[in-house]
Amino acid sequence: MKSLKCAAFTDALIPVEVESTFVRGLPGFNIVGLAGATIKESESRVKAALMSLNFKFPASKIIINLSPSDTPKNGSHFDLAIALLIALQKERIDGDFFVFGELGLDGSLKSTASLFSILLFLSTKVKRAKILVPQSIALKACTIPNYDVYAVDSLSDAVRFFLDEEFAASRLMRETHPLFKNVVEIDGQAYVPNRDFSLDFKDVKGQKRAKRASLIAACGMHNILFEGSPGCGKSMCAKRIARILPPQSLGEVLLSCAYESLNNKDVDFSALRPFRSPHHTSTRSSIFGGGSSGAKIGEVALANGGELFFDELPHFGKQILESLREPLEDNRILISRVNS
Missing domain, CATH: 3.30.230.10 (Ribosomal Protein S5; domain 2)
Structure with a gap:
């Protein structure tokens, strides 16, 4: 044998x-x-x-x-x-x-x-x-x-x-993978700087307070809520925050790629932190994970270490908004199903 x-x-x-x-x-x-x-x-x-x-x-x-x-x-x-x-x-x-x-x-x-x-x-x-x-x-x-x-x-x-x-x-x-050839050493830890600025805050005209709030949120990895009239630049600011988030460590890059592959996608390494923007018609299981036959990863986990953007937040269902309490308070999501 x-x-x-x-x-x-x-x-x-x-x-x-x-x-x-x-x-x-x-x-x-x-x-x-x-x-x-x-x-x-x-x-x-x-x-x-x-x-x-x-x-x-x-x-x-x-x-x-x-x-x-x-x-x-x-x-x-x-x-x-x-x-x-x-x-x-x-x-x-x-x-x-x-x-x-x-x-x-x-x-x-x-x-x-x-x-x-x-x-x-x-x-x-x-x-x-x-x-x-x-x-x-x-x-x-x-x-x-x-x-x-x-x-x-x-x-x-x-x-x-x-x-x-x-x-x-x-x-x-x-x-060595090309992404890891130019890393930045900070306190003995290797970080991968993002050099993709295809979405830049210079495109947002005015809105100095919104841009400063975005900078503070990005530096401290804080939650942020934008409120304003249509077309004033809320979505523009939110989509650009991912570009100015702190650089990822080597472990964060690996983990982000692993989560994407759990979603049955063959992806390559990226210095850009994840950005997920589910539509307000998305189901609870697609956002938080789950499924009838077996548990699958959801948008909350796919956005781990990056940005999860809920555009038109009031249009999301009450059950989804209330379910956000667990990941916001515990910084983790638990998926429990009959088969897994």
Whole structure:
């Protein structure tokens, strides 16, 4: 039996050990361990990718187990770990690796929308881990502390990675993301200054008191309420506050990107703090998070560390306005649903 490691989101993120064995019996391919529909579909992707390498399946029954077996799991990022355990069944795998990646039918390796958030939250649970990821996300992944990141482009490269030590050493990522090449050191902490001023306060004519109030709110990360006649510049000021907020630390940039990926978006790092502006017709679950089948992140969490702008505040529903009390007082939001 051989094993590699992966990770999955359940009620919280858990490391998952992917185990494989070949047993005597009719040829078959079974994945056990409460695997979701996305993982079950990986059987076809893995078979096609291995056949692109001219791999000959043995006349045995292949069993893949995802441990712990009593926890539901989902995600196409298990593809690479499953394929490697089949391809390298007769080989010795040295080292303790976390392996992530979705396979194309031609053996190419792809990232997934939620992979960066998985990597970030996993770094808080494991110490000095070695991870093998697709090349497309490697530059982002190597900015996460606590990781040795190795990058490959395809399944054939991943197989070679475990067979050729020199090739494996050459795949270690040592590059720095362009955003973090010009950081500002303040009291030993690295900050990323924002240089995007496409929205500038110089566009707001007059309104000196409003602009000074915006400056004070931005410096101290305070709440601010604008009141005035239509067209006097309330929205203009609010949309420009995000540009003058204090610079983000390295950890804040990583966390902001992770929250966006939890929203099923593949985003890159940005020095600009988040700016969210939900419409007054938005539902409570879209603003605070939730959902019928499973909990999803909402606008309040997506705006974490940045600006949440409620335009035409009185038009928002009473239930939404009253629900704002919890995040305003406790600086946190709790989402509780039947399934998660």
